[in-house]
Structures are given as C-alpha cells and as structure tokens.
C-alpha cells in the first residue's frame with residue numbers, strides 16, 4: 001500500500017515595524033481566484049517549481065506516495081499576520097494531522113509573527129504534536145528567521161536555505177525530505193541540536209556566497225556532505241523583528257549522536273561569534289550613494305546599467321514599496337536614462353489606466369502610508385508623466401529564484417517622465433527576476449540606470465547584466481540603521497547594540 005503524507009506550505013517573514021497587517025487575502029495572491037491554494041490546484045501550480053512545496057512534492061511523488069495538500073500559502077514580507085489568517089492556515093494543517101498520515105512535510109519560513117504569537121511556526125508545531133505525538137515531521141525553513149525552541153522541540157528534521165539570493169529552496173526541502181524518508185525506512189535516527197546567539201547580523205553582510213558567512217556555511221555544507229551529520233544549517237537571522245528569539249542560529253541533525261551534533265553546532269556558532277564585527281554594515285548616506293552613481297554614469301563607456309538598490313523600503317523584508325525618497329534624489333541629481341520601480345501605488349495605477357495609454361497625467365506618486373514605528377511620515381512625489389504602457393502584472397518567472405512560478409504584481413503601468421521611466425504596480429514586488437521589466441516592454445540591459453527596491457535577491461539576475469551595483473540606504477521599515485527603531489522585546493544584551501555582549505547560547 002502506498003504511504004500517505006501531508007504536505008503543506010505556510011510562509012511569511014514578518015517585519016514587526018511595518019504598519020501593514022497581513023491578512024488571509026495576501027496569502028491568496030498566488031491563487032487564480034485569490035483564495036488559499038490546496039489540493040490538486042496547488043500541485044498543478046507549484047508541484048514542479050523551485051519552491052519548498054515543489055521540492056517536497058517531487059521527492060514524495062517519486063516514492064509513489066499519496067500526498068494530501070491542505071494549504072499552500074506564501075505572502076510577501078509585511079507586518080503582523082492577523083490571527084484569523086494564522087488560524088485558517090494552521091487549522092487546515094492540524095486537521096490534516098488528525099487524519100493520521102504516515103508523516104508530514106512542511107515548507108515554513110520561521111519568521112512569522114502573528115497578532116498573538118511571536119513564534120507562529122513553533123505554535124503550529126506544538127499544535128500538530130499535541131494531536132500526533134509520534135508522527136515524523138520534516139520542516140524546511142528560510143535563512144532569515146528567529147530560531148524557534150518550540151519548532152526544534154517538535155520537529156523531527158529541520159533544514160534551512162544555504163543561499164541568499166534564495167536559489168536553493170527546492171533543494172532545502174529535499175534535504176529535509178530525504179532525511180525524514182530515510183528515518184521512516186529505519187536507516188537513520190535524526191536528533192536535533194540547535195542554538196541561537198545574542199547577535200544580530202546585518203542583512204547586507206549575510207550572504208553565504210561571501211565572507212564573513214562563507215566559511216561558516218561551507219563548514220556546514222562539508223559536514224553534511226561527508227556524512228559527519230545528517231544535515232547542518234546556519235541561519236543568518238531576521239533583524240527586523242522585535243521578538244525574543246531574534247539572532248543568528250544553527251540547527252544540526254545528527255544520526256543518533258547528540259554529542260556529535262552539539263559539537264558541530266558549537267563549532268559553527270563559535271565561528272560566527274568570532275566574526276561578529278564583520279557582520280556589521282557600514283552604510284553611506286543616500287545622497288552620497290546617488291552622487292556616486294551620477295559620477296560613474298558620467299564616464300563614457302559603461303558595460304551595462306548601473307543598478308541602485310534601495311534597501312530601506314524593500315518588500316522582500318517587509319517594506320511598503322512606496323517610499324519615493326531615492327527616486328526624488330536621483331531626479332534632483334539629474335540621473336538620466338533611468339528606469340525606477342516598481343513602486344506599489346494602486347491609486348496611481350488606477351488613475352493612469354483610467355486615463356489610458358498615451359495620456360499625460362499629473363500624480364502624487366507613492367508616499368501613502370505613515371510608518372510610526374520608525375517615525376517616518378508618508379510623503380509622495382508629484383510628477384507629470386505620460387502613460388507609456390499598461391499590463392495585468394502577471395508573468396512567468398524564468399530566473400534562478402522562484403523558477404517556474406507566475407509572478408502577480410497586479411495591474412501595472414509604465415510612466416514616462418522626461419528621461420525617467422517609472423514602473424508602478426498594484427501589489428508589492430522585490431525584483432528578483434527580469435520579467436517585471438520585460439513583461440511591460442523594457443530591456444533593462446540597454447538602460448543606463450536601474451533603481452530598484454531590493455537588498456540581495458536582485459543579484460541573481462542583475463549581477464550578470466550590471467556594470468556597477470550601488471546599495472542605497474533609502475528610508476523605510478527595512479532600514480539598516482537600527483538606531484531609528486526601538487527594540488523592546490529582543491534578548492538583551494544583544495550585539496551590536498550592546499557592544500560588550502558576552503557569548504551565551506540558548507539551545508538544547
């Protein structure tokens with residue numbers, strides 16, 4: 001008889017400083033009718049994509065298993081998840097656990113904070129374990145999270161992404177899935193060792209493809225590849241979350257040998273702690289970065305566009321995507337042949353689509369939402385522009401991140417204002433794929449300047465075409481400047497806010 005497994009995806013990175021609540025509709029964005037995906041429809045849309053769901057699904061189908069799918073729901077990072085949304089998604093997964101499957105496979109994020117729970121994934125695992133005390137559970141996680149003691153106590157296997165941009169999402173799920181299947185076959189006996197440091201790493205210094213993280217991740221990869229342990233994962237952490245378990249963390253799954261797992265965990269955590277000063281990002285003022293771009297652009301031969309990456313208002317980390325300060329500065333400094341966006345501003349999209357292609361309009365672009373947690377008032381930019389193109393904002397993702405999925409940025413317009421082209425969408429998007437340009441008729445490689453809102457994910461497709469990449473510290477809830485926000489609930493002391501923080505690990 002075929003085994004029966006439950007497979008679900010529930011992912012959200014919660015920026016607790018964002019004023020925008022995340023309701024259930026935002027989790028239905030990838031669904032054709034806007035509701036939470038499940039069953040055959042979820043399999044059709046995501047079963048063979050570079051997602052956690054796709055990774056697990058292909059592994060389980062290769063075993064000829066029966067796969068039950070109670071929910072597949074991912075929302076872009078934003079503020080607290082509503083209790084109603086969490087109860088709907090978690091309820092479906094717990095109900096599926098009650099049907100008595102042979103095992104459960106979960107693609108989670110690890111940074112979901114709800115109106116009630118700091119640790120939504122831990123609460124989900126606690127509820128599952130309460131109704132299925134002996135069921136094996138594999139969990140794949142994002143690299144940006146606050147490690148959950150409840151999750152580690154209740155999961156059987158845990159793995160995390162090893163890349164940022166996250167191009168190994170499918171593989172991360174398969175690492176967890178393969179290990180759990182081996183355990184179900186009686187070949188291995190997974191034991192979790194985990195630990196979290198009182199250390200926030202800046203997201204611009206975290207990528208495992210560069211130091212200081214590279215050596216640490218390479219050691220984890222090597223330990224897993226050599227069979228020293230079953231899986232080893234390092235998590236950079238998500239510093240835009242004011243919750244008690246924020247910090248850099250490690251999870252090792254050993255084969256019945258907790259001592260070996262603990263040894264590797266401690267080695268990886270010590271490596272990170274010794275390099276803690278290298279995880280602090282030294283950012284320059286926004287005006288200086290734009291001036292640097294202007295200077296580079298005035299040189300004759302450019303081998304591709306100059307990419308300005310505004311990382312302060314990036315929806316990939318919970319930004320609103322409507323702060324126009326960097327665009328205003330770029331226009332002030334005279335950056336020409338510039339493409340900017342997408343800015344999320346449904347009101348401007350509606351105005352432009354009503355006016356129609358070719359019409360000239362004057363709009364208050366962006367700047368619609370105050371951000372009280374960082375003391376930033378909304379401020380739009382008044383521009384007069386021609387409506388150059390309109391689209392429904394749906395396109396197939398062909399780059400290495402999210403490959404095979406269909407992006408949905410809602411109705412979208414391209415506005416031409418002098419030498420500046422501005423993309424305005426109805427839903428937020430971090431541009432991790434060039435489709436958001438090409439689907440509306442722009443060839444980004446031929447332009448002089450590209451101004452996007454992204455921190456790291458853009459690199460997967462922009463590095464190959466860019467002549468220069470300039471991070472720009474625009475204002476917003478993702479700002480790298482920790483001094484603009486008050487952390488009330490994180491562990492203290494915490495490096496680098498408290499420079500003399502002693503090393504102390506919370507774990508098992």
Ligand SMILES: [Zn+2]
Pocket residue numbers: 142143144166
């Ligand atoms: Zn992430």
